[in-house]
Amino acid sequence: MGSDQTPRTRKGGFVVRNQSGFSTLYRLIDLSIITLLYYGSYAFFDFSVANVDLILLFVFVISFQLVAEAFDLYRSWRGYATIEILKSTSYCWAITCVATLTIGFFIVEAIEQPTSALLMWFASSGVALLSWRFVMRKFLFKIRQSGMNSRQAIIIGATKTGYNLAHQIIDNEQLGIQFQGIFDDRAEERLPHKFKNQVLGDIEHAINMARNNKVDYIYIALPMSAENRIRDILEKCADTTANVYIIPNFFIYNLMNARWQSVGSVQALSVYDTPFQGASNLLKRAEDIVVGSIILTILAIPMLFIAAAVKLTSPGPIIFKQKRYGLDGKQIYIYKFRSMTAMDNGPVVKQATKNDPRITKLGSFLRRTSLDELPQFINVLQGRMSIVGPRPHAVAHNEQYRKLIKGYMLRHKVRPGITGWAQVNGLRGETSTINKMVERVEYDLDYIHRWSVWLDVKIIVMTIFNGFVNKNAY
Template sequence: MDNKVAPNQVLKSHEVEPNASGGLIVRNQSGFSTIYRLIDLCLVTLLYYASAFYYDSPVTAGSLLFLFVYVISFQFSGECVELYRSWRGHRTNEMLRAAAIAWALSMLATTAFGFFFFGDLKITPPGVLLWAASSFVVVLAWRFVMRKFLFRLRRSGLNSRKSIVIGATQLGYNMANQIVSNEHLGIRFLGLFDDRGEDRLPHEFKNQVLGNIESAIEMAKRNEVDYIYIALPMSAENRIRHILEKCSDTTANVYIIPNFFMYNLLNARWQSIGSVQALSVYDTPFQGASDVLKRFEDIVLSILILMMLAIPMLGIAAAVKLTSKGPVIFKQKRYGLDGKQITVYKFRSMTTQDNGAVVKQATKNDARLTKIGGFLRRSSIDELPQFINVLQGRMSIVGPRPHAVAHNEEYRKLITGYMLRHKVKPGITGWAQVNGLRGETETVNKMVQRVEYDLDYIHRWSVWFDIKIVFMTVFGGLANKNAY
């Protein structure tokens, strides 16, 4: 089939940040980064001493080591969640969420350290609890207050910059709307500029262009403009180069807004190949510290879950064996990370074990179901052995659900972007599943919706997002009427 079904917003455009390691393009760092680090350090240290003083605990070398472990862990966790980047242009709750995750990870590491060396540290448990609770509140609260203070300053005109957009294009119009709609950024929009006459402009941009590009450059030369955003199509390379040469005679900050979003970027990032910069259009979010963090999350959760469910799983295995002929565990080939085949474990719920070129999906009142197969599938209990797959490193707790190889080969021909869901490890539960998209996909449109959610998950991934999906699975997503 030549025509593919394109998911409606499978991939969402997002800010592209270049690689900071050399080249002409570098990552934008917040000027407040060092200040934020110092304030965190001072507040956490002061709260530690205050808690010790309140409980009359001696501050020894051991207890200071305990504090040191927390500080180092917080800095490392902060780097993992990019806590100290510039949050200008992002929502406040995103910044607070990153701070909360950094606090939780560092407190977990510090508690583990204290558990093994508690006798040598000479710290008071109530004092540690008070310090932990107060540091959580303060680390979030002072950021919230600072954020609101900066917003108020910018809305009043202080700490603000004046900007213009060159290019009466849809991209330029979107940029102008973003500047106007986010006044807390402290960027005042002065207008659009384009060399085309009004008769050549798209209808929606007529009467909105203040002048030609030369007049925009003259404004910048008179120091009336701080930011110049060039929003021209990539095909206008010579025109953009000419504008940049003119802008070099000004002191304005000049930004090119590339029309990369036409390619539906997935975790795009810059990569340095020697002295050449390359943009990855489709990439995975799990690189470096993020990959380590995700793997740590999977190992800890899967071990805890397997320990809690070991005895129930033995009972389920016995029930499977006693109610039907065949093995307890059904092993099926599915696509994993990077589209490589993996073996996935499930409690057998059917009398057949389809694992070839043709795999029929389970349907309502399917004759192949065993006596307890329907219950196992509706309650997702048949998926429990996949926690072993997680420990093996083949799967993750949260991620796109793996499909049978035959289904992958079928849908990759029908749905644009289908194979991009394999840029991460498949999961036991996923964003699509907790939104009701599990079980039989009797129409292509249902699979399109599932792919949309899967790629949205890859785009938005964070530890907090994983935790949210796990909670949604436990408290609402285990049983599903669509699972047969």
């Protein structure tokens, strides 16, 4: 659970995250819980702790911090449902346990960890990490609902952004913010219909409320084009003691993994970004290596039989290599079992269609069952692809669709995948119309925007149960 506070501004006007106090506190509590329960589990079974035994404790603590960073566990959770915090904590704990056990397997000869104490430590730490967050969350809710630590807030700007913000404040009592109303200078006939009965007065009225100490928070929700108007309001707000926040209408952009980035002392908002940076990138890559290695080990013999069948049933190479766009739009070669007599890899690539004469008899079966994609697990271990991600298209198709579909190239902000969010939702095979490709791209961008390890696991499970065979895969 992260801090329950909103961002603040630093002298000089640059935005910073006000997480240092609460974030550090939560990290220290987590560290204390994990460490105390480690020693407590040993003491319960009357085992002594040798210096070498502390290796696993060190591994667990470091792993938990890295995974928590990837899941952004220590961010502000104000406004989120409690179940969301508990889910994120559970994922971090489970992944940390797996990582600790995996590393412990390789150093098992160097240390002697009693299984009973180890299992008790894992189980009790998971329960404790969840329990203290749940209790703290309920405690904060009770305080705010009782009126303690509550704040009075108004919104300047009868805009879509202001309207959405008002509903967020009203619908989330745990914020401890009492919404007073919306204020706007426009005449009633110029206001959008939905706001006509909700505007309590003009902006000067709102400023006077703040001057009379009736307002704690002022949210300015005017469009970014109203720069001069915003500056004038800010100058008037300087004559009050209210906390002032600007809510920019970034919804006009297709924000993807937006985050604040420091450029020296300047804060920049990323509009189009990748979710795989820092610990998240390491976590995603570890997922690919571990899962990919396991799958290749299991499928090695079946792949040998498929390779022999391809060679014996039609002339040509066993593996078909084709140029496609990978991470950051750079060209890569992907591997597939050859399923056609033709091997298009130039400026013109014809998509496979129903009853396509180029598809071999064995190739038809391989394509329907997705078995032709199995060599791409080698691409995964090479780092060219991921197990889960947007499916890569031929270079010729990329050049065609990037001119026709807005935001098409954003799907290349991550490594392409063997399976993806679009595929498990039935969007596979021939894209006979531009709308089919638009829908596929929308799913790809939604995956990038919502990425988590849990979403990857969900897609992999969906692929196993209903993603291999598809009537649209020709």
